Amino acid sequence: MTGQLEGKTVIVTGAARGLGKEYALRMAQEGAAVVAGDIRDCAETVDAVTAAGGRAVGVTLDVTDMDSCRAMADAAFSSFGGIDVLVNNAALYGGLKGGRFDAIDPDEWNQVLNVNVTGVWNCSKAVIGAMRSAKQGSIINISSLAAMYGLPFSLHYAMSKAAVIGITRSLARELGRDWIRVNSIAPSAVMTEGTDEFFGDKLDRAKEVIADNQSLKRNLEVGDLAGTVIYLASDASKFVTGQTLMVDGGSVFL
Ligand SMILES: NC(=O)c1ccc[n+]([C@@H]2O[C@H](COP(=O)([O-])OP(=O)(O)OC[C@H]3O[C@@H](n4cnc5c(N)ncnc54)[C@H](O)[C@@H]3O)[C@@H](O)[C@H]2O)c1
Structure with missing residues (x-):
């Protein structure tokens, strides 16, 4: 640590x-107490943090449900006494069917909007009271290269990740007066289960094309992103707000 x-x-x-x-x-390894929220069971995450000598609690969370988001904030308070950082990472990604823009299932479109966009709004509302009264806080929203570069056959996903950048910029302007910072991170494709599901049998070809378009010619790995999250969560970035950091091996330059 x-x-x-x-x-x-x-x-x-x-x-x-x-x-x-x-x-x-990785945040627990840097000394943070962690509240891990997901619609899936977070037991493995909590066990991994505890095994590494850190502190974590897991909560069942549905980001589309405001009561569930409030319960997550309450759990942070009752377990660790406050909330300093929110990482809005939950999203629908891997399991999406996608398709041509005029053939995307309207139900799937609405689910993406609900989870990936409204979910960010809900979780931000749930933590804002704690951050305002502490007169500090860092909200980190996970966007995607898809928002900046464009992504065919996944219009709903790309739209949702572009909305995350809009939320980031507007919230940064609104919350600066309370010393709450809001930034986002836009990664290219990372080799996760979600990415396996997303690209399916086109994964190898997608990996090749993505790496080829970057200045640094290899695919992004899970461990490549944690440093940027830790930076935005820490006081090292205390005068940085409203920004979107591309972690994409030099694909899009802002
Ligand atoms: N993996 C990539 O290549 C990549 C690239 C750019 C951005 N991203 C973004 O990074 C984040 C994580 O990606 P990942 O690859 O780990 O995906 P993932 O699918 O493995 O993780 C998403 C998590 O969100 C959870 N979730 C879904 N709906 C939820 C809900 N309603 N409430 C609470 N939790 C919910 C899922 O259970 C899952 O654990 C996502 O925001 C994704 O859009 C991923």
Whole structure:
């Protein structure tokens, strides 16, 4: 542990697997107390954090349900006494059917909007009271390269991740007066279960094309992202807000 997040309580949504699980573990290794929320069971994440000597609690969370989001914030308070950081990571991604833009299932479109966009709004509302009264906080929204580069056959997903950037910029302007920072991270495709599901039998070809379009010619790995999350959660970024950091091997330059 190097202690960059010592004394902080962080909430990570979508922390049962993939990137959220990795963020939870790495932030705990930096000294944070972690609340891992997911619609799936977070026991494995909590066990991994505990085995590494960290502190974590798991909560069942549905980001589309405001009561569930409030219960997650209450759990952070009752377990660790406050909320310093929220990582809005939960999203519908891997299991999406997608398709041509004019053939996307309207139910799937609405689910993506509900989870990936309204979910970010709901979780942010749930933590804002704690952050306002502490006069500090960091909200980190997970966007995607898809928002900046465009992604064919997944219009709903790309739209939702572009909305996350809009939320980030507007909230940063609104919450600066309370010393709450809001930033987002836009990764390219990372090799997670979600990415396996998303690309299916086109995964190998997609990996090749993505790496080829980058300045750094290899695919992004799970461990590549945690440093940026820790930076945005920590006081090292205390004058950074409203930004979207591309972690994409140099694909899009902002
Ligand atoms: N993996 C990538 O290539 C990649 C690239 C760019 C951005 N992202 C983003 O990073 C994040 C994590 O990606 P991942 O690859 O780990 O995906 P993933 O599918 O493994 O993880 C998403 C998590 O969100 C949870 N979730 C879904 N609906 C929920 C709900 N209603 N309430 C609470 N939790 C819910 C899922 O159970 C899952 O554990 C997502 O926001 C994704 O859009 C991923």
